[in-house]
């Protein structure tokens with residue numbers, strides 16, 4: 532298999548099953564995202580991008596291919612591209628399907644709307660309201676829309692896309708974005724939303740184990756998790772913020788504050804989606820954490836205790852120190 536790396540994001544019309552182009556453009560070609568070479572045919576080249584839907588290809592003219600793509604530098608099964616700083620293992624192409632199937636199976640089993648909606652969040656990146664749409668992209672490229680020198684048009688971040696789109700470093704600036712060849716086309720997602728399909732499988736598996744260990748969990752759900760070949764350790768799952776258990780009966784939509792009772796929490800809100808960082812916690816606890824990391828909050832307590840001798844003594848006593 533040969534892989535190629537595009538130097539820019541460009542809208543393309545994905546191919547339908549009968550090998551003709553669909554009517555609508557999509558962001559099928561994304562800067563730095565490896566594309567599998569499907570076939571070369573006369574004047575055209577057919578490619579499949581890592582960020583496209585499984586099995587969905589696009590076709591481009593050979594001269595465009597030569598201008599915009601370079602053959603990927605490989606190290607064993609790892610594809611090197613700056614878009615994925617740790618490289619991309621070729622097996623991640625197939626794991627996309629496994630991750631999708633796992634999420635689909637889970638969503639099919641879970642009927643409760645609250646839990647379904649929260650689980651659906653795991654599959655896509657967060658939205659971005661400034662991203663240029665494909666219509667705007669063509670207007671800018673054709674000169675129909677002229678941008679002022681100080682106008683911050685568009686955004687490097689896609690407005691909701693797959694979590695395995697390239698992570699954009701937090702320090703990336705709009706000026707850097709303006710220099711990209713595909714500008715104003717987006718190039719990736721926030722680092723905190725990024726997750727390779729293999730990590731997605733691990734993260735979702737961990738969330739399922741936690742759900743199977745909720746207090747008052749449904750035995751049918753436990754059997755379902757076991758049927759996926761996932762082991763469930765004894766004991767209850769506890770919220771990592773307060774250390775208290777999470778009650779399945781309060782997560783269901785019929786419970787009056789179900790949407791607020793449970794939340795998909797992040798130990799480090801700027802960290803990636805991973806089995807270590809994401810967990811089911813109490814909505815109240817999540818609000819108390821308020822977008823800070825656990826360490827930030829511990830530092831706050833240390834700062835407060837250092838200035839208040841009574842609180843300090845009480846804290847040390849509570850910690851048994």
Ligand SMILES: [Zn+2]
Nearest residue numbers: 770773813816
């Ligand atoms: Zn809690």
